[in-house]
Amino acid sequence: MANVSKKVSWSGRDRDDEEAAPLLRRTARPGGGTPLLNGAGPGAARQSPHAALFRIGQMSNVELDDELLDPDMDPPHPFPKEIPHNEKLLSLKYEAFRTVEIKRWVICALIGILTGLVACFIDIVVENLAGLKYRVIKGNIDKFTEKGGLSFSLLLWATLNAAFVLVGSVIVAFIEPVAAGSGIPQIKCFLNGVKIPHVVRLKTLVIKVSGVILSVVGGLAVGKEGPMIHSGSVIAAGISQGRSTSLKRDFKIFEYFRRDTEKRDFVSAGAAAGVSAAFGAPVGGVLFSLEEGASFWNQFLTWRIFFASMISTFTLNFVLSIYHGNMWDLSSPGLINFGRFDSEKMAYTIHEIPVFIAMGVVGGVLGAVFNALNYWLTMFRIRYIHRPCLQVVEAMLVAAVTATVAFVLIYSSRDCQPLQGGSMSYPLQLFCADGEYNSMAAAFFNTPEKSVVSLFHDPPGSYNPLTLGLFTLVYFFLACWTYGLTVSAGVFIPSLLIGAAWGRLFGISLSYLTGAAIWADPGKYALMGAAAQLGGIVRMTLSLTVIMMEATSNVTYGFPIMLVLMTAKIVGDVFIEGLYDMHIQLQSVPFLHWEAPVTSHSLTAREVMSTPVTCLRRREKVGVIVDVLSDTASNHNGFPVVEHADDTQPARLQGLILRSQLIVLLKHKVFVERSAMGLVQRRLRLKDFRDAYPRFPPIQSIHVSQDERECTMDLSEFMNPSPYTVPQEASLPRVFKLFRALGLRHLVVVDNRNQVSRGAEGAGVPCRAPLCLLPVLTLSSRQGTLRHGIQHPVRPCPMATSLPSPALSSGDVLKPPRPPACAAPATHKAGSSTGRRELTRGPLWPGLVLQVVGLVTRKDLARYRLGKGGLEELSLAQT
Template sequence: MLSSGPSVCVTWASCRPAPGDTGPPSISAPSPAPYRVCSPQGRSAAGRRWQRDPPDQVLPQWGEDPPRGPAQGETLVIKVSGVILSVVGGLAVGKEGPMIHSGSVIAAGISQGRSTSLKRDFKIFEYFRRDTEKRDFVSAGAAAGVSAAFGAPVGGVLFSLEEGASFWNQFLTWRIFFASMISTFTLNFVLSIYHGNVWDLSSPGLINFGRFDTETMVYTIHEIPIFIAMGVLGGVLGAVFNALNYWLTMFRIRYIHRPCLQVIEAMLVAAVTATVAFVLIYSSRDCQPLQGSSVSYPLQLFCADGEYNSMAAAFFNTPEKSVVSLFHDPPGSYNPMTLGLFTLVYFFLACWTYGLTVSAGVFIPSLLIGAAWGRLFGISLSYITGAAIWADPGKYALMGAAAQLGGIVRMTLSLTVIMMEATSNVTYGFPIMLVLMTAKIVGDVFIEGLYDMHIQLQSVPFLHWEAPVTSHSLTAREVMSTPVTCLRRREKVGVIVDVLSNTTSNHNGFPVVEAADDTQPARLQGLILRSQLIVLLKHKVFVERSNVGLVRRRLRLKDFRDAYPRFPPIQSIHVSQDERECTMDLSEFMNPSPYTVPQEASLPRVFKLFRALGLRHLVVVDNRNQVVGLVTRKDLARYRLGKGGLEELSLAQT
C-alpha cells in the first residue's frame, strides 16, 4: 500500500567489485551499469576449451516471448483441418501425429483457464499458470492424443514417458494416466453416439488394426531368428529412411524456406503421389477375387466383374485400412510383385512427404511400409517352406510393421504396448518386443531416430536422458554462460530496466548478490527471473520513503499468474526518469535457495541435476560462494556425441 502525499525514492550506492576483479567486462548497456557482471577470475571466457557463438549469433534471451505465431485456438483449428485434407488428399501421411499435437495444444489451453484468441479469462485453473504445471499438462495432452488415436491408454502413458516428457516423477504418472483414461472414455462415448449405440463403450480407437486369431496364428521357437532378421532389416530400412529425410530437410532449410515455395512443394508432392499411384495401378493389373477380402470399398479398376485391383486398394484406401488389409487378408490376396513395387514407391513418397508444411504423422506410413514388405517376406517364406502352416503372411506383416516403425522412430516400450492394444493381441508381445529392440539397436548404429534428428535440425534445446558418453572430461566451468549479470538485493529501477533492455543478456535468470560491506566480496543470495522483474516493473513495486518510514507496494501471487505466459516486453513498460532513481527490493520475490554447483563439477553430474530436478538454471559458484557463471538448458544441449567425439551445436534463434 502506498502512503498519501509526496514520497522520495531511496537510492543506494553502487556495489564495489569483488577483490581481484579488474572491473566488469564490457556489456553495452544504455547507461553506465552499477550492477555486477560476474565472471570467472583468472581465466577469460575466450580461454575455454569450447568456442562459443560469434557475436552475430548471440542467443536470444531466455524467457523473452518468441516471435508470436498463431494462438493456441488457431493452431488447433489449422492442425485439425490440415490433417483431414492431407489424409483425404491421398498423401503418404498419418493422422496420429497431428492428434498428439492437438492433444498437447488443448492441454496447454486448459491449464491456462483462458483464451488469448477470444480475449476471455474464465478465472479457472489459475493455480496451473506456471511453467512446471503447463509442462505436465502438455505431456498429459500428448498421452491423451495417443490414447484417442489408437485406443491405447497405457500406450499413451508410455509414449509420453518415452518421447513426450522431459521430466518425470510418480505424481506426473497418475496425472497422465488419468488424462489417457478420460480421453479413451470420451472417444468411446462419442463413437457410440456416432454408430447409434449410445452407452456402448466398447468401440476401439480411431486407428485399430483388428484382432488376430491367436488359435491359428501361433509362433514357435524356431521363428525367433526370423523375427531377429526382420528387426535387422527394419533397422537398416529405418536408417535409410532417416538419412534420406535428413538430406531432404537440409535442402528445404536452405532453399525452400519461403512460404510460396513451401506451398508449391506440397502441391508438387501431391501431384507426383497421384501420378505415380495411377501409373502403378494401370501397369500392375493385380486383380483379386472379392470373396474373402477385407477391403471395405473394393476398386474394380481395369479388372473383371467380381474382382478388385489390389494395388488400387493399397493406394486409395486410407493408410490404416490398407494396414488392416495386409494384416488380415488370407494368403494369396496380394501378388509379390505388387507388394514389392508398393513398398519401394511408398517408401520414397513417405520419406518425401514427411517434413512438408502440412499436418502429417509418420506412424501409419511407417506401419504400412513395414506391413507391405513384411507380408512379402511371409509370402517368400511360405514358398521356401512349402506353404507351412506357421508361415502366415499376416503374422509377418505385423512383425514387419513393428520393425519398420521401430527402425524409424526408435521407440520400444511404448510401441510394444500400442501395437498390442491396437491389435487386441497379447500373444505376439514377445516377438514385437524382440523385433523393436533389434531394429533400434541396428538403426542406432547408422543414424539417430527421426524425432531426435528433427529436434536437432530445428535446434531445439532438448536434453536426452543421459549426458554424452565422452563428456566426463568437461566441467561446469567449461560449459557455463559467462559473464553473468548479477543484481543486488536492493537495486535501482533504472539499472533493472537497463539490464532487461540489454540484448546481450543470454539468460532469463539473474543471480542476486549482496556483500556485508563495500570491502567484502558479493556472495550469492538468490535468483530472480526475468518474468518476475517484468511484473514488478509493470506494477511499479518500488521502495519509497514516507513520513512513517520505508513502505512498498504490495503484490499478490495472482498478479504473476495473470501475466503468464505472455509477459509484456520491457519496451512496453514506461518508467519515468524519476522512477529510474527509485529502488526495488528483490528480497521478497527472489528464490532464496537456488540450486548451485561448484565450477569443478563434471558435465554428466550437471546434466543429471537438470534432468532429475527439471531445472532451467543452475548457478555456478566458486569456493567462496561467488557467482562465476550460469548453466542453462541451451548450454547443455549444445553438446552431443558426434562421429569425431563431442561436438558443439548451434541452437535455434527462437
C-alpha cells in the same frame, strides 16, 4: 522434527525453485511467534494433536513448494508472525489442499473427454470427406475405363488432392507454422522444459485439427494419429489454466495451476490421452508419455495420466459407437483399429525367432535410410524452401505427384484378385474381369489406415509379390518426401503401412522358399514388419510394444514385437538417431536427454558454463534493470542478486530472480517510494504474477519514464534466495544429473577455493574474474570444434579471501536453502552506477566463501553429444 519449511505441493514432486512464483520476505515483528501453515495462530495448531506443523521461513515461496532446511542449524532470523502478502495462505486448512488435488483429477477427466471428442471429430470428417472424394474419382474411373480418356480421371484425382492440400498448407504456412508436422518433437521439447512459441495455443489446435483433416483427405502419405498427441497436449495446456489467452477469456478457475510445473504435468496427460485416442491404447499412452515425453515423473502423476488416457479412449469409443449406430457396442477404441488377430491361426514357434530378429534388422536399416534421406531433404528445405509461398507450392507438388504415381501404378498393375464381400471400401476394377478388383488399388486408393488393416488381415494370395515390392518402394520415398512439409501430418501410419507391405512380402517369400505350412499366413509378418519399420524410424520400444498389443487386442505377439523393436532400435542407432530427435536437433532446441554423453566425464562445469553473468543489486535502479532486460547480449533468463556494498564492505549473493518476474514488477511499477512512513514499496499479489503467465509482455512494451528510471526497486521480496550451486570442478555428468533430476533452469557455478572468514582477521584481497565470453557455438567441419564470438565486455569481479579452511570436495553439490556468499561479474549500461563487487561470507552459511564464476543453462548442457569421432559440440543456432 526437522526444521522444514513446507511449501505444500500435492503432486508429490519437488519443484523447480527457479520456476516458482515470486518470493516474499518481511522483517519479523518483535516478539512474534512462529506462524503455522495449518492456521493463522497457535490456536490452529491445537485443532489436531497429530497435525504436522510447517514453518514459514524468513523467505517464503508463496507457491507452496518443498524446501528443506538443515535441522542442525538455527534459523538466521526469527520467523515472522505473518507474511503480509500471504494471509490467505496461512489460513488454509487440509481440506483446501485436498480440493486442489481433486481439481487435478477433474482437469484430467476434462482433458480425456475433450481429446476424445476432438479425435471423433477428426475421424468423422475424414471418413466423410475422403469417402466423397474416392466415390467421385471411382465413378469417374469406371466411366472412362470403358469409353477411354482415363487421363481426365488422373487430372481429377491430382486436382482434388492438390486443392485439399493447398488449403491445409496455406493455413499452416501463413497462420500458424508451429502446427506443421506431427507436433511430437515440439511436445517432447515442451515436456523437456523448453518453451516453443505458440506450441500449445488455441489457434495452434484449430490449425492442427483442420490441417490434418485436409492432409489425409488430400491423399498425402500421412496419418492422423500422430497429430492427436499434439492436439491432446494443447487441450491439456488450455484446460489446466482455466482461461483462454487467445480469446481473452478468464473463467476464474484453476488459477492455482498457472505455473510451468503444473502445466507441464497436465500436458503429459494430454499427450498420453492423444495416444490413447489414436490407437485405443491407454496403457500405451502412459508409457509413451513416460518414454518419449515427460522429463519429470512421479507415482501420483502416473495415476492421473492413466485416468486421462482411460477417459479419452472411452469417450472416443462411446461417441463413435453412437455414430455407427451401435450405441452399446464399444467396438471403436481408437482412430485406427488393427483388427483382431486370431492366436490359433497365427501362432508362432521358436523356429521363427531368428526370422523376427532378421526383420528387426531390416526395419532398423530401412528406418536409418528413411531418417538419413529426410535429414538431407530437411536441410535442403531450410536453405532453399523457407518462404511460405514456396512451402505451399511444394506441398501441392507432392500431393499431385502422389496422385499421379498412384494412378500410374494402379493403371499398370494387372494383379487382379476375386472381390470378396466387404473386403474393399472403394474397389477399382479397371481392366480386371467382372467380380475382380485391382489389388494395387487396395493399397493406394484408400485411406492409409484401411490400407494397413487390409495388409494385416486379407487372406493369403490377396497381393502378389510384385505389387507389394513396388508399393513398398514407392510409398517409402513418398512418405520420406512428405514428412517435413508445411502441413499437419504424422508419420506413424505411413511407417506402419510401409512395414506391413514389406513384412507381408517377407512372409510370402518364406512360404515360397520353404513350402512349410508354418509360413502360411503372411498377416503376422505384416504385423512384425510394421513394428520393425516404425521402431526403426522413431526408435520407440516399450511404449510402442504396448500400443501394438492394445491396438491388435492380442498379447500373444508381445514377445516377438519386443524382440523386433529392440533389434530395430539397436541397428538404427548405429547409423543415425531417431526421426524425432533428429528434427529436434535441426530446430536447434536445447533438449536434455536422460543422461550426459558417455565420454563427457572429462568435462567440468567450468568448461561448459556461460559467462559473463549479469548481476543485479538487491536494491537496483529501475534504469539499470530496464537496460539489462533490453540488452540482447544478456540472453539468460535468471539474474543473480547481490547486496550493494562499497569498497570496504564486500557484496554477497542474495538470490536469483527471473526475467519474467522483473517484467511483472516493471509493468506494475513496483518501485521504492518515500512517504511519511519512510521508504515503502508497492505490494503485489500472487494473482498479478499468475495473470501475466504465460504471455509475459516484452520489455519494449513497458514504458518507463526518465524520472522512473532514477527510482529503485527492492528485489529481495521477489527473488529466489536459495539457488542451486555446483563447484566449477564438478564433472559434466554430475552437473547434468543434478540439472536434469531437479528440473533446473539455471545452475550457478562457484569457485572451489572455499575460505573461512574469521572476523577482523580476514583481509579482503580482490582478484580478477576470468574474462570469458558468452559462447557463440558453431559446428566446425567434422571435428565439432567451438568458436567464440565476442558479445560484450565484462568487468572483473573481486573476491575477498581470508585464512584457509578445509575445502569441500570438488564433486560435492551444494544445495539450498543455505546459499553461499558470492559475487558475479556484472554488465552495466552507460550512466549506471559502477564499483567493485566483492565477496564476503553468506548470510545463511556462515564462514563459507565461494566465488561465482559462471552460470550453467540448458543450452550449455544440450550442445554436447556423442559422435562417431567422440564428443562433439553442436551449434544451437545453426538453423
